[in-house]
Amino acid sequence: MPGLMRQLRGLGGCANPIRLDGHRTEHAVNTTTGEIGPIVAHVTAADLPAGHLLVRCNNRRTTRCASCAETYRRDTYQLIMAGLEGGKGTPADVATHPRVFATFTAPGFGPVHNRPSSGRCRCGVQHAADAPELGTPLDPETYDYEAAVLWNAHASKIWARFSIYLRREVAKRAGLTQREFADHARVSFGKVAEYQKRGAIHFHAVIRLDGPSGSDAPPPHWATTNLLADAIRAATKAAHVDGPVVDGRAHSFAFGR
Ligand SMILES: [Zn+2]
Ligand SMILES: [Zn+2]
Incomplete structure (x- = not known):
């Protein structure tokens, strides 16, 4: 024993x-x-x-392993908090840098059973918090499963595209070329991918503007939270990735609203 x-x-x-x-x-x-x-x-x-x-299985899903999923959730929390407030090797000065906590969701693939904060689900039922039907399609016949599955497969590519565009959008707003940008500032990310109830991947991210060498360097004078938030919105809209053609249908992927 x-x-x-x-x-x-x-x-x-x-x-x-x-x-x-x-x-x-x-x-x-x-x-x-x-x-x-x-x-x-x-x-x-x-x-x-x-x-x-x-x-350890290190599964992130509570239904598979409550313990490993909880460990992941807490690690994620610490990682995100360090990006916002410092700690775990990140200097506390980052709390003074312009930073945004943003959530990037998938687009809609058809209505699903949910628990809106005001009122009932579109199906007319007030679902319990642990109702198994939550996140499942209202109409499985019309739900776009194909796009939903492919979106998950392309989520990391959309994110990669977004991060390239974001640097571009920030540089543009600062009146810098992309080449000059690296000498003035750095865009830092801390991001985690999670599954929504409907099974779609979404991202939570801390996006921060640092000085050229990173979290230990003060950001330039033009770096404001508004500028960063504005650039994030523009880059999110611009980030598109072409997917495969399936049965004559050409897929293209972008973030949801
Ligand atoms: Zn486990
Ligand atoms: Zn419902």
Whole structure:
């Protein structure tokens, strides 16, 4: 039991650990010559108390693993907070830099069951917070599943396009060429991708204007939150990515409103 307890403790409550088979051998290495020396440790997975080497599943979805999803959620919170207030290696001065916390959603693919803050779902029902129908289409016959699936597959490309356009839009508003821009300021991002109830990926991001060397450098005088927010809106509108042609239908992807 003590051996098994030790093994389980390292999983931090993961409900669905990955079971690894095999073995691991560690050798001493002479750091000067690079010569590989004698064996210093050897682990065979089958000899471990659980019969396998267990590692956390690190799934982000509560329905798959409540513990790992919660760890991810808290890590994400710390990451975003550090981008806003400093901490975790980011200087506290970033709190004085122009910064925006923005959410980037997917476009609509058809109405889904939801819980609007005012009133009822479009289906006429006031759904409970944990109702399984939340996020599912009102009309599965007309819901654009194809675009919904492809949007997720293209979400990171749309984001990449957005980040290029954002630098361009900020530089334009500062009256700088893109080449000059790097000598004056840097656009810093902290972003996380999450699934909405309807299964569409959305992004939360802290976007900050720093000095040319990053978070430790004061931003230039023209850098304001309004300028940044305005540039974010323009770059969001401009970010389009062409998708595949499926059964004669050409897909094109952009962020939702
Ligand atoms: Zn887990
Ligand atoms: Zn409904």
